[in-house]
Amino acid sequence: MKCVSVVGIGPGNELYLSIAAKETLEESDLIVGYKKYVELVEEYLPEKEYLYTGMTKEVDRCKMALEKAAEGNAVSVVCSGDAGVYGMAGLVYELSVDYPDVEIDIVPGISAVLSGSAVLGAPIGHDFAVISLSDLLTPWELIEKRLALAGEGDFCICL
Numbered sequence: 001m002k003c004v005s006v007v008g009i010g011p012g013n014e015l016y017l018s019i020a021a022k023e024t025l026e027e028s029d030l031i032v033g034y035k036k037y038v039e040l041v042e043e044y045l046p047e048k049e050y051l052y053t054g055m056t057k058e059v060d061r062c063k064m065a066l067e068k069a070a071e072g073n074a075v076s077v078v079c080s081g082d083a084g085v086y087g088m089a090g091l092v093y094e095l096s097v098d099y100p101d102v103e104i105d106i107v108p109g110i111s112a113v114l115s116g117s118a119v120l121g122a123p124i125g126h127d128f129a130v131i132s133l134s135d136l137l138t139p140w141e142l143i144e145k146r147l148a149l150a151g152e153g154d155f156c157i158c159l
Contacts, residue, residue: 002102004069005076006092008083008109009037014044016115021107025076032065033078041078056136062088062095069102082111086132113158128156 005024010016025031030049031041038052051068053061062077069075079087089106096104113130117123129150133143150157 002069002072003074003105004065004092004096004102005074005105005107006083006087006089007076007078007107008081008085008087008111009041009078010081010110011112011115012040012080016110018107018109021109024105024107025078027074028076029073030065030068031076031078032061032068034061037078037080058088058091059095062092065092066095066099066102070099079109080112081115082109083107085111085113085130117158124156124158126156128158129153130158133159 005028007021007024008018009021010018025041025045025048028048030051031038031045032051033041034057035052035054038050042048042050051064053064065075065077077088077092079089081087083089083106087109092104096102111130113124129146131143131146131150132138135143147157
């Protein structure tokens with residue numbers, strides 16, 4: 001099956017892994033991800049084949065997954081939290097244009113903003129903005145602008 005599933009693994013504890021995510025990972029021939037996230041999955045699926053890259057190697061990771069899927073493998077790309085919220089879903093879709101025969105499947109997970117708010121006892125009950133403070137891939141000036149504009153809008157800001 002030529003498929004890449006982008007799987008959100010939640011905040012890292014297997015108890016917060018969705019049934020759909022676990023089933024997808026169990027059915028995968030190969031699991032690809034950032035080393036730390038791969039290690040989390042390896043704890044409960046040690047028999048699987050894994051490939052990983054380091055921080056800032058997201059493009060390499062996604063291309064690796066798409067290439068392995070194009071060879072006929074069922075591949076999962078794991079992301080912490082949710083696959084679409086600061087996850088790999090967008091990048092996999094973007095790069096998949098070069099792999100038209102590979103099916104893309106997104107398996108959502110519990111995002112860090114939701115699990116963090118629960119742990120802190122601060123449920124998010126109204127409008128809010130999620131803004132990353134990481135400047136690895138986003139210039140700090142843009143982050144500052146986003147913070148200022150969200151503040152002007154009187155949003156609860158989740159960092």
